[in-house]
Amino acid sequence: MPRHAVLPRALAAATMFAAAGAAAPASAQAATRAPAQAPEAIWYIRDDSAGIASFAAHADRITVIAPQTFAIDSAGTIRGRIPPRIAELARAHGVKLMPLVMNPGFDLGILHHIVTDRGVRTASARSFAALCRRERVHGIQLDLENLHVDDRDAFTAFAREVADSVHAAGCQLSAAVVPRTGDDRGTRPYHRWMYDYWRGAYDYRALAEALDFLSYMTYAQHTGGSTPGPVAGWPWMVASLDYVLAEGVPPEKLSLGLAGYSDHWYPQSDGRGGSRTVGEDVGYGPLMAAIRAAGATPRWDATQRAWVAMWESHGVFEHAWIEDARAFAAKLGLVRRHRLRGYSVWLIGLEDPRTWSIVGPVAR
Numbered sequence: 458m459p460r461h462a463v464l465p466r467a468l469a470a471a472t473m474f475a476a477a478g479a480a481a482p483a484s485a486q487a488a489t490r491a492p493a494q495a496p497e498a499i500w501y502i503r504d505d506s507a508g509i510a511s512f513a514a515h516a517d518r519i520t521v522i523a524p525q526t527f528a529i530d531s532a533g534t535i536r537g538r539i540p541p542r543i544a545e546l547a548r549a550h551g552v553k554l555m556p557l558v559m560n561p562g563f564d565l566g567i568l569h570h571i572v573t574d575r576g577v578r579t580a581s582a583r584s585f586a587a588l589c590r591r592e593r594v595h596g597i598q599l600d601l602e603n604l605h606v607d608d609r610d611a612f613t614a615f616a617r618e619v620a621d622s623v624h625a626a627g628c629q630l631s632a633a634v635v636p637r638t639g640d641d642r643g644t645r646p647y648h649r650w651m652y653d654y655w656r657g658a659y660d661y662r663a664l665a666e667a668l669d670f671l672s673y674m675t676y677a678q679h680t681g682g683s684t685p686g687p688v689a690g691w692p693w694m695v696a697s698l699d700y701v702l703a704e705g706v707p708p709e710k711l712s713l714g715l716a717g718y719s720d721h722w723y724p725q726s727d728g729r730g731g732s733r734t735v736g737e738d739v740g741y742g743p744l745m746a747a748i749r750a751a752g753a754t755p756r757w758d759a760t761q762r763a764w765v766a767m768w769e770s771h772g773v774f775e776h777a778w779i780e781d782a783r784a785f786a787a788k789l790g791l792v793r794r795h796r797l798r799g800y801s802v803w804l805i806g807l808e809d810p811r812t813w814s815i816v817g818p819v820a821r
Contacts (some may be wrong), residue, residue, distance in 0.1 A: 495819045496792050497799030499523055499555070499672065504540040507740070508806030512543065516550035517818045520799065523556075523598060525746040527588070528561040531570045533580030551821045553595035557633070559584070563603040565654070571601075572608055572615040581615070582622035586815050589628035596629030598672065603656040613660050617667040628780055633801070634659045636675050636697035636714070647683070654738055662705040669710070672801035673701055675788075676716035681736035685722040685776035689715070689788065690761040698791060712801045713792050716780045717808035719744050723775040740807035744777060762787040782811040789815065 499521040502508045512522060513668030525705070535558055547554050560568040571577050585597055599619070604612055616632060623630040637656035638790045665671055675694045679686035687693070701711065721744055722736040748755060753768035764779035785808075790802050802808070 476607050488505070495520075495817050496797065497521065497712065498816060498819055499799060499801040500717075500805040501525060501557070501803045502543060502805045503803065504543070505806060508804065509540075509542055511806045511808070513546055515813050516546060516552055518813055519550075519552050520819045521553045521555045521595070521703055522547050522805075523557055523801075525557045525559065525600065527556050527558045529558050529567075529571065529581060529601075530561070531567045531577070533571060533577045533584055535581075535584040539594075555596040555598055555629070555631070556588070556592065556594060557598045557600040558588070559600040560602070565603045565605065568601055568604055569608055570784045571664060572604075572611040578615050578618055578622065582619045585619050585630070586622040586626040586628075589626040590622055594628060596631060596669065597623060599630070599632040601632070602635060603654055606653050606657040607712070609658045609660055612658060613663045613667070615666055620667045621668050625658075628707070631668050631670045631672060631712075632664055633674055633714075634661065634664065634702065635673040636673050638696040638700050640691065658741055661701050665706040665710045670709060670712055670798055671701075671706065671713045672714060673697070674714040674801075674803070676714050676718075676803060677735070679720065679778070681720075681722075681738075683736070683777065685720075685734075685736065687758070687761045687763050687765075687778045688718065688720050688780050690763065691787065692760065694788060694791065696815050698795065699792070703794065708795050708797050711795075712799045713788075713797050715785060715788055715802045716800045717785075717812070719781075719807075721775065721777045724769070724773050738804075738807070741779070741781060741809040744779060748777060748779075751775075781809040782815060785809070785812045788813045 468539065497520045498518060500512070500519050501523045502512060503525055522543065524539050524543055526539060527535055529535050539554065539556055544554065546552070558797050560571070571581055589597060599616065601612070620630045629646065633686065637652070642652040661671065675697050676689040678693050679687055702708065718738045719741060720736050721739050722734055724732050725735045727733050748766050748768070750766040751770065753766045754765040755764040758765050762779060763784045766777045766779065767774055789800065
């Protein structure tokens, strides 16, 4: 999942700006065609009205719904619940439930303790199995992030132990993992920090062997803590996917992360008499409304396969990178090209509504 706050976030002659009422760039006719056999479609959801409304409207296009509503503490105890409305919709439409279990706030210390303390590891495995039995779900996904590279082997051992317990309880176990394009830590402190604490700690091949599949989070290339840039630029996605496949992860065990959200960067007071740039994950509709109000015109970046906009506000420029249906269709093509298991979308309720015309109904 993106590592900063998420806001409540094909195409012949597609109207990218239809939701906001602005002018419309054209898109490729081929993007409207759904695949003959739809891949596994995982959509992440939170307990909010926009996400639940979109789920209710498009349940026939979703294979798995994944609520981010559980957290594990330093003792290995899991707390949370599946919101009743989400559970009702899933069961009424035959959509599989796969709740996420996260370290709250992606806390580094909690995650280190969970994966390195053998007693807590065992307690955690029991908690995951109990969650499977209590909630009667199809599977559970580990959403454990901000993991130091030194804990790589400990995390793999943790995943194996939890998988054995969850499989014995009759559920699948998967993991959402942060992608990387290689093992070069980079030259700047930011690059090294990203590698050491976010990208470098996953042994993809070993995890794929232990788990049922991996959701490979090829989004959040740029975040609220970085300079402005694409949410999920095409060259970066391709390089990340090439790397994980070369590492030996079977395509049938890989679900490609796709962005349903966009990003907006703007200046903000730091509360100390200065200012800084902040970036936020935003939904397609609200962002397009803001761009329209600013009188800006997004342009299609053919290299990144996404829209970009920049506009001046009181003498200072703001930036947006926009993931609409055209961008989604381009990146969905990687799933078909590599015959991957499917795709995992963050976050339902933030997407361009015309995205649903691309994916098509799923097989039950």
